[in-house]
Amino acid sequence: MNLNEIIAENLKRLRTERNLSLGRLAELSGVSKVMLSQIERGESNPTINTLWKIATGLQVSYTRLIDRQTDAPLVVRQEESALIDNKDGYLVYHYSGRTEGEKRSFEFFNSVLAGGKEFTSEGHGANTHEYLLVTAGEMVLEYQGEEYVLQKGDYIHFDCSCPHTYRNKREETTEFTNLVYYV
The missing domain is CATH 2.60.120.10 (Jelly Rolls)
Structure with missing residues (x-):
């Protein structure tokens, strides 16, 4: 799974867990609804600043958007x-x-x-x-x-x-x- 797919999956999960529409998350994060939708579909390569804004809007750490969800130890070469x-x-x-x-x-x-x-x-x-x-x-x-x-x-x-x-x-x-x- 590439990073854009991981971000897309995590964004959709986190937004859904909080019962937020794309429009409401756009208001909270300052990132446009169109951009959020593209990121959720894995069609956009968001910048660091965009991801920070989304994380702030969701009130989560930045890593909650970019980390793979796994139970095994993770070694990153x-x-x-x-x-x-x-x-x-x-x-x-x-x-x-x-x-x-x-x-x-x-x-x-x-x-x-x-x-x-x-x-x-x-x-x-x-x-x-x-x-x-x-x-x-x-x-x-x-x-x-x-x-x-x-x-x-x-x-x-x-x-x-x-x-x-x-x-x-x-x-x-x-x-x-x-x-x-x-x-």
Whole structure:
């Protein structure tokens, strides 16, 4: 099952469990009814920001939309990780599988940002924190009007419910891992 099929299945299940129409979920999430319908049918490749909005509207963690439902231990190899965003020099891989019934309040990602590129997140919903570790290169995190320059091995923790931008001002690729925690 590919990621779009997993998202489609989970979105329909979560929306139905909450007795929400597509129209009502559109109001709660800020994502259009047409887009929600396309995602539920597996006909759309939603962006990270779109998935965050839907998760916020459903009042669930982001992983409830992208994780396969299974009872077996889940090992995610690098080559099998879910590529959840791939646009304009920004790649995001998701490594946090979840088994049915598991209560987990975090998600684990590895990101690659090409030289001279940036990505802006609109924020990850209320009461979320991000723990970010640069594993290669250098990046600038722009957060609430401040710029934080982070080298390989540097770590930062911040309230990621606010918009923030990852920026690579260098030519070399930057890699970072981040854990998003739902308080």
